[in-house]
Each structure stands twice: as C-alpha cells, then as structure tokens.
Amino acid sequence: MNQxxxxxxxxFRRILFLFSVIAVLSQRSEAAEPVEFGKHxxxxxxxxxxxxxxxxxxxxxxxxxxKPKGGIRFDSVELIKKGYINDDDKLVKGVVAGKPAExxxxxxxxxxxxHDDIMPATGDPLTKEQQNVLKQxxxxxxxxxxxxxxxxxxxxxxx
Numbered sequence: 001m002n003q004x005x006x007x008x009x010x011x012f013r014r015i016l017f018l019f020s021v022i023a024v025l026s027q028r029s030e031a032a033e034p035v036e037f038g039k040h041x042x043x044x045x046x047x048x049x050x051x052x053x054x055x056x057x058x059x060x061x062x063x064x065x066x067k068p069k070g071g072i073r074f075d076s077v078e079l080i081k082k083g084y085i086n087d088d089d090k091l092v093k094g095v096v097a098g099k100p101a102e103x104x105x106x107x108x109x110x111x112x113x114x115h116d117d118i119m120p121a122t123g124d125p126l127t128k129e130q131q132n133v134l135k136q137x138x139x140x141x142x143x144x145x146x147x148x149x150x151x152x153x154x155x156x157x158x159x
Contacts, residue, residue: 035137037077038147044130045074048120048154057157066156069121075152077144080105097142100135109134 054090056067073079083093096102105112109126111118118125122144128133137143 009159034143035129035133036138037142037144040133041137042147042149044126044133046152048123048126048130049074051154051156052121053151057154059156060158061156063158074105076149077147081144086146095138095142099140100138103134103138103142106131106134106138 006062026035052069053072054068056065057072059062070084072084074094080095081093086092092104094103094105100106108117108119109131113125120126
C-alpha cells in the first residue's frame with residue numbers, strides 16, 4: 001500500500017471531483033423540481049396572507065364587517081389572476097408570470113423586516129425558503145394547474 005505521493009494525490013483529486021459532481025447534480029435536481037401551486041404556494045398564502053386578503057367577513061368580537069386589506073384577495077385563483085386596484089386607481093397584477101421582480105406577491109415579502117410595506121404585515125416575515133418558493137413558482141410561469149381553493153373561513157369570523 002506504499003503509493004508515491006503523485007498517485008495518492010490523483011486518487012484524492014478523483015474522489016474530490018466525484019463529490020463535486022454529486023453535489024452539483026443534487027442541487028440541480030432540487031432547483032429543477034417544479035413548484036406546484038396547490039402543494040407549495042397555496043399553503044403559504046393560506047397560512048400567511050388569507051387572514052387579511054380574503055372575502056369580507058363579520059368579526060365575531062366586534063360585529064363589524066372586515067374587508068380585504070387594500071382590496072387584495074388571494075382566496076381564489078381567479079382573484080389572484082385578476083389583480084387589484086392600487087391607490088392611484090391603476091390595475092396591478094400581483095403575479096406577473098415569469099417575472100418575480102415585477103410580482104408584488106413576491107416583492108413585498110422580500111422587503112426588510114422593518115419596512116412599512118412588508119407582507120405579511122403582522123406576525124413573522126416569510127422565511128427565505130417560502131420566499132424562494134414564491135419566486136420559483138412565478139419564474140416557472142405561475143402555473144395554477146386545475147387548483148380550486150377551498151372556501152376560506154377567517155378564524156375571527158362570526159360563526
């Protein structure tokens with residue numbers, strides 16, 4: 001087992017090369033996995049956005065009707081696609097397929113935590129992983145497939 005140093009170095013380089021190839025291939029397969037709206041994106045919207053951006057409801061505590069913040073609704077595919085009217089009375093698409101940087105659904109989640117416009121406005125900001133799911137889904141073309149959102153009932157709604 002007495003190898004001269006050049007042979008030991010060659011073996012080490014081969015092993016290092018093999019590990020590098022495996023690492024690159026495993027990263028590629030993760031990045032290439034398509035993001036599915038119903039499986040990956042909707043759970044983020046449901047858990048972090050729908051409390052403020054769903055159908056109007058009557059608050060159980062106050063009895064007042066609560067409307068979706070900013071008129072923005074994410075409780076159905078049709079409403080997400082429709083977009084919303086901003087403060088300047090212009091139609092804004094929250095999702096611009098293939099363009100995460102032009103999609104407010106994504107960009108407002110990546111603002112600094114102390115920014116006035118970060119979403120969600122209350123609770124913890126989205127994790128980097130959740131932000132990346134939104135970004136990748138939009139970059140892949142924002143395909144909703146045949147997803148039909150279940151009816152969302154706000155936990156604060158009068159029963």
